[in-house]
Amino acid sequence: MTPNQIEYLLRSIRILETVGRRGSFSAAAQELGMTQPAISQQIAQLEHVLGLTLFRRLHRGVTPSDAGQILHTAAADMLARMRTAMTAIEASNVQTNLTVLTDYGFAANWLLPRLADFESQHTALDLCLLTTQARQTGAASDQADISILFGKKPDAAAGACFQLFAEEVYPICSPRYLAGMEPVTSAGDLVRGRLLALDSPAQNWFTWEDWFRLAGHPMRQAGSRNSLLFGNYPLLLQAILHGQGIGLGWRPLIDDYLQSGQIVLAWPEPIRSERGYFLSVNAERKNLASAFRQWVVEQARSSPFSTAQ
Structure with missing residues (x-):
């Protein structure tokens, strides 16, 4: 069958179904954006090809013959199946995975304990969680839909990036x-x-020297009797939990531990800066990311110390 023949067949099926459903050449022409004579001619050609009378012409409108009714039912069923198939294809092409980029500490100590709540509300959305050692804010990474990163307050030109x-x-x-x-x-x-x-504090993180200086007790005057160094923060946090000493804790990473009583504040006054965790959305995927963004902001606002906008 040639492309022209296929086109003719599909057009004839569409016209046959519409005429049978509307019961009028004029009504079918109006729905399909054609003229009444063009519809009449198309049906006449189809009847000639098949050697059958498909519609009986009445004073007002048309009614299908027995053969016409059989073909109309088949045409309607075929078009319905095609619409269902196209809907399924379109649905399969819709992106259902959401990629979130953050650092390991925020992912492990704040995001993951709360993530089940989001997944229960959005069961059709698959999450991909990426972690990075980067400590900078700004637009979301090209590989991520949403970024939640630690750093300085971005410039106004940075776009849709705000502090959590x-x-x-x-x-x-x-x-x-x-x-x-x-x-x-x-x-x-x-x-x-x-x-x-x-052992090697990441850039932009406070050290003990910073803490004592900003608290008004320079460390060089006090002098520490002993210390224990760690290569990464998760190990340091585990040492704190096991009673090995005193460490520095960043909110909100320590919120759940404080609430559970696993850790306590050795001194109630914090030191602060203009840095923090900022959320940014990839502009090309903002529609997909909107549900997660709203959920994260609500979770952040539920904290008594939140600065979320």
């Missing part, structure tokens, strides 16, 4: 460790404890 959490850093330890220390009456008293620190 401001940087707040507290000295934290386990309840058992705090109970075994002498009473802490000033920030400077913390130097008597075992200070847990990163």
Whole structure:
């Protein structure tokens, strides 16, 4: 069958179904955007090819013959199947996966414990969680729909990027460790404890030296008796949980541990900066990311210390 023949057959099926359903050449012509004579001619040609009378012409409208009714039913069924198939194809081409880029600490200590709530509300959406060591804000990565990264407040030109959490850093330890220390009456008293620190602190993260200086007790004056260094923050956090000493804790990464009582604040006053966690959406995928963005903002706002807009 040639392309022209295929086109003729498909057009004839469409016209046959419409005429049979509307019961009038004029009504079918109006629906299909054709003229009444063109519809009449198309049906006449089809009847000639088949050697059958498909419609009986009445004073007003038409009615299908027995053969016409059989073909109309088959045509209507075929078109319905094609519409169903096209709908399925279109649905299969719709992106249903959402890629979120963040750092490991935010993913492990804040996002993952809450993610089941989002998945229960959006069961058809598949999440892909990417982690990075980057500490910078700005537009979402090309490979991600949404980025939640730590860094400085972006310029106004950075686009749709806004702050979820401001940087707040507290000295934290386990309840058992705090109970075994002498009473802490000033920030400077913390130097008597075992200070847990990163061996190679990532750029833009506060160090113990920063903390004591901003708290008004320069570390060089106090002098630390001992310390324990770690290569990454997850290991340091585990050491804190196991009562090995005092470390620095970033909100919101420590919120769940504080709420559960696994860790406590060794000193209640934090140090702060203009840095924090900022959320940005890939402009090309903003429609897909809107549900996740709204959910993250609501989760952030539920925190008593949230700075989410």
